[in-house]
Amino acid sequence: MPILSAGQRHKITVTLNGEERTGHAEPRMLLSDFLRHELGATGTHVGCEHGVCGACTIKLDGQPTRSCLTLAVQVDGSQLETVEGLGASDGSLGVLQDCFRRHFALQCGFCTAGILMSLDTYLRDQPNAGEDDLRALLSGHICRCTGYTPIIAAALEAAEILRARELQPEQRGPDV
């Protein structure tokens, strides 16, 4: 384990949305601040800094993580994914993002990044998630604008589209 000095800025290298990025942080610097102010990835938002609102949720080595409850120095060498990396490779909106737009599942959009990151992981792991599962998952997020119903609708539709995509290769079969 590296020995860190409280007053010093330490070099931290991460893979952020597939790209290697390096910055510096004091041991006490929150990962949310490191992402936003050191690496300039301001798509991740900070809503409470005590882990309840969920706005700052990112993926750390594939798992949803509160970046406000994580220190930057903890993630040296890790894979980080944030909302900036959720789009399709051609720059258009990804499936989940597009469903959010069509269902008016955001208003001010401040909490949205965290919700997208949680849902993106969850739909990957639980492709058959139903409304109750999604409501339980989203109990870790606060949205004050939408009343949640359109978010659930968007997530359910995204799940359906993603399932259909998974099925496509099998349906095609070798002879088609």
Added chain:
Amino acid sequence: MFAAPTNTPRTTPITPNTPWLGRSVERPEDAALLTGSQRFMDDLGAPPGTLHAAFVRSPHPHARIVKIDTAQALQCPGVHAVITGAAIAAFSRPFVVGVKAPMEHRSVAVDHVRYQGEPVAIVLGDTPYTAEDGMALVDVTYEPLTAIVDPQDAMDDGAVLLHHEVGSNVVADRHFRYGDPESAFASAAHTISIDICYPRNSVTPIECYGLVAEFHSGSESYEVTSNFQGPFALHPVMALALKIPANRLRLKSPPASGGSFGTKQGVFPYIVACCVASRIAGRPVKWIEDRLEHLMAATSATNRVTMLRAAVEADGRITALDWDQIDDCGAYLRAPEPATIYRMHGNMTGAYDIRHLAIRNRNVLTNKTPSGLVRGFGGPQVYFALERLIQKMALQLGREPLEIIRKNLIAADDFPYRTASGGLYDSGNYQAALQLAEDDDRIERLQQRQREVRAVGGLYGIGMAAIVEPSISNMGYITTVLTAEERAAAGPKGGAVATASVSIDALGSISAHISSVPQGQGHETVIAQVVADGLGLTPDTITVNTELDTGRDAWSVASGNYSSRFAGAVAGAAKMATDRLRSRLADIAAAHFDCDNTDITFADGTIGATGSAIKSMPFRRLGATSHWAQSTLPQGMEPVIRETVFWSPDVLAPPNATDEINSSAAHGFVFDVCGVEIDRDTGRVRVDQYVTVHDAGTLLHPAMADGQVRGGFSNALGATLYEHFSYGADGSFQSGTFADYTVPTAAEVPDIEILHVQTPSPITPLGAKGIGEGNCMSTPVCIANAVADALGREDIELPLTPSRMFELLDNQEPPKPVASGNGLERPTLRRADYTVTGHGETHVPVAPETIWPQFFDVQAIQSIVPGCQSIEEVDPYHFKGQVNLGVGIVKGLFDADVRMEDVVEPKSLCLIGTANGPLGSSNGEAVVVLIPDETGTRIRYSYGINLSGKAAAIGGRMIGGATKILINEFFRRLAARVAPEHTEPSTLLIKVPDSIQKLWRSICALVQGGRS
């Protein structure tokens, strides 16, 4: 079951000629928000050299500031300045107050603090981290004063005064009388009354306040970028406080704002404070509020005590209302207060035709955060009383609530309807809305469900609420607090100027600007629809800019995002600006095509001429004529490049000599009905069905209108069941985290059924009215009525948390298990009013005489008190020292002072102590009794603690558990010291009581983002 969003079905199918307005088009705002590329306040760069501010805040609800010692903070690396209230006062004056009272409210307190969290000094650092380092080292000495929490206590003769100069905690007291209420009451068959206490809450945006302020010394002016949302009536308030002409204060908004719900109005004192800090430091100053600051000290809706009486005829018709309202505005009457209580003044008779009205309004100050705008502003408090009274009336008269509502509703052919207090209800058909709710057996099905649940012994109630939702506030309504003479002396105030500009650039594309400062409501979407319809274009070709820069853009004192003024006023102004541009372009086109301008059409991106010679030209080509070829314009025509409209509804006059006021330009209607089921064992209130019928005039974008309804409903559900700014009896704030101020999540907010009636407003250009605040007014009382119905109880007070429901259910707490075996009483504390109390017992295998000296030995105390850093003996019964303590995420050093009293060697003693630190202060006592037995000594103890400051605000939930752990650890260490061979290792980390483990697990579950 999940139901898809209910967009209002259109009566006609969409064709190429269907207007864009009224369609649920996708939002142009969303792509940037969904990809994380949109910039909110804290995503904007700050100028090089910017310093970061941290506010030192009072841990006391009420105190005198004795001394501020900044020396240590200034030594802290990275700290540049510590600016006290006195330094701020040198460049500013107190804020103007909306009543005639000599009340001094400053952005940073001088000498006297009046609520917990009130700013006392500003620390400027290189980074937010170093600013906070410095903040913790500013040493402020306070002399605590008695705090007033209850507004009725504040009105007592001899109550502690918050503002001595004012001479009373009641800063405004006005009586109003309309019609002949005395005669109505004298002749009424019944007088029915209800007393209500409405609690403190807010709608907390997920983005907190933020700003960058810069003083320009050359021009002696201030430039500020902040997520302030208006009302821009506060711009002059800030300029006056900064002692500058208003044109030397330039306010700018960021491209996006992370929600507001009214609350971001409250950033304005911080703008003033940081402006002055920038001037003193000679550097730009940035401040981003954190969640604790926001919950504790940003703003709050008022809590209100209401006594409401109705004169009722035998048939249930209400002939008069008599309101007595006491509005608790917190520690200062901060602008725009006393607006909360007066926003509803024109509609105090609600949806009912009641001609006689008496009102007494009192604004009272207490040691709580100053109140301000919160979604629903003033409505929840009024309708909670009025609609609870309707429910009670029905019960008392043996009739159905729906019958009472129906009997009293304003008739559909009475619109426009002038209320007793001067409100002008522009349009409505309340009966049609009720009918819609009743259609498809909706209410009958609720009643059926109620019968079923009741048949099996369950608790099920049905509630209703009918409310008028005002929108587009009259700037003059606040002056109703003044007498007619005072208003005459001050000059009349009224109106509400909305602003919109539409411009054509050199390539003929269209941009629009509005001064509405949205925080997520999709204003760009709707304005693009409005402009596209007017000019025959598609919305995706229109660029809408909603940023506001007071140094550059068209704006008025009424600009901003509040009182649901967008759909009615701002979108209407955009329509008028578009129409004006269209008309002038038509003149150019008519000259070009050599035809009459009435023959000019705008469609499909072209401008054309109908009639004999059908001609057309691309819009962009003809539209750009004024840029490129002024000589081709009709003779005498000025270039057509930008049209700006300032529009104010002409129905918004100042209050008249008899205090009649039309407080809002538009008046929508909401009728809600719901069924709730209550779990007898857990006290949980579950909303089983919720139907909400809205009449907001013409709907501009049905899906976003429904989004406003859902959002308002979920905010209101929070206020009804969960959210509460809680204060201890001593004024200490107890709701400093989202784990204490509990906001509903997707797991708590049910889906609702939304229905619409549309009676267009004749006042607003598009016939639209506000829709986003209605449920904040109707839902709390609708659910409360359902709970009242389920339980057969009248005393329904929000929020209806399980513990409150437990009381309403008259459930008996199961008796606590009795300690067995010894028959000895636990030691009695001297005082009974501690917020945390506990007791315990431990056994030590040595005699009392061996233990006793440990209590008086400095070295022993240092080793047995958890976190003890240093200790000194003042006298044999008095010790001082420093203790490092943590509760939850709050950790810090406290100066402790402990005295021993009632010392009976070697049997018992009482420890009386205080602890003070930057995180708060506490006082308490512990009574310790040593009882010898065959194998050693039983040590029995009781303790009581009061805690205030940040520690209480953040750690409230955990204080009881944490204290217990620390006290247990104290006695374990004591035992270890006197009998090391018989003592268990520390339990501090490894052995935690069940209750604490449970608490910890639930916190972990919250933190990890799921329910365990």
